[in-house]
Amino acid sequence: MNGLNSEAFVLFDQHILWSDMIGNVLGLIALALGWRRSLWTWPVQFLSGLILFGAFFGHLTGSAGKQTVVMAVALYGWWQWNRMKGRAEDGGDGQIAPRFATWRERGAMVAAAAVGTVAVALLFKAYPTLSWDPWPDAYIFVGTIVAMYAQARGMVEFWFAWLLVDLVGVPLNFANGYAFSGFVYVIYGALVLWGMRDWWLRSRNGARPILEGAPV
Template sequence: MTDLLFAPAFTLWGAPTTWLEVAAVLISVVMVGCNIREIHWGWPLGALASLMYLLLFWHDSLYGDASLQVYFALASAWGWWEWLRGRRADGSPLHATRLRRRGWTFTLAAWTLLWPACAFFLMRFTDSTTPWSDGFITAGSVVGQVLLGRKFIENWLAWGVVDAVSVALFAYKGLWLTLGLYLLFVALCVLGWREWRTRLGAGA
């Protein structure tokens, strides 16, 4: 089974693209589309894609990103629950909203502290060749996932930054199809921001 997953489907710019990467990319695109439209089925699709990328990233020595997929899979269960049953502090159903100043401060502080922590962990316990960029992506993704789960519109800003840095990292690793996916993700982050902002403006 493993041989089939990592068998080359085709070659992009001299680097083989596996069937596992092809499947993970397709599922991820559908997942983000669901997130933009606030369709809760995006969460189980995200969990499935995360498990696929766990195998792919570990195979390519991207240990921070690989470990992050475990978090994504677990966070997807939480996010699914939040979108189906979550409530705001006032007891109202969970809906798209904006961070307040305190939320911004906490978000930026969390990302700033998690980044070096992730990087030092990768340098100490793995043979990662890109600990700082991998750590930045890992920290930002943790933050972005929490913001998305609680339906804060700023999740699209966090994911936009994460995806842009990921493009450079995947180019370095030769994961060209996934690089293309993350370029698409950057565009989808813009679309998601505009879509959610329109709903906020309409009072949805």
């Protein structure tokens, strides 16, 4: 991993690491695959998380912790999408059917994000070696859990959750020297908006809510 953490090139006076670059390119690919509702989004996200964990470990604890969540939820998402994808014999297209979360689910996710962020931030503050930016790190860590859980459940709201995470993640990456992450998130923003539109339209055009009521 040390080789991956070496400098690849300099862009606008920012030193770009190989691990930062490769991990984020894989993240872009995973997001595009998620937009297309492809099962391959999950193994690509797992690999992206593994590489970025190596990039952030020892420097940005919250961001490194975020990658452990990415890898864990990627395994859950692979299992969930494989189990719940639309079957052709049932009128599906072999892919998961996007749906909007119920108000109860939305409330639960917002509450979990709020309580989780406070709890993790207090943990980081109690143990300063875990993070020098406890509140942003906690926000990113917990927000990623919520976003990826919503994606695994096929909820359109996962796109909104990613936007909210990125609002903090982008400036934090620039401030801590992970410039390629910051540049890539500009492209992430465009993909998120297009993906949100696609899932929104599919959820309103008669896609079967096959994940509704499914066990977690």
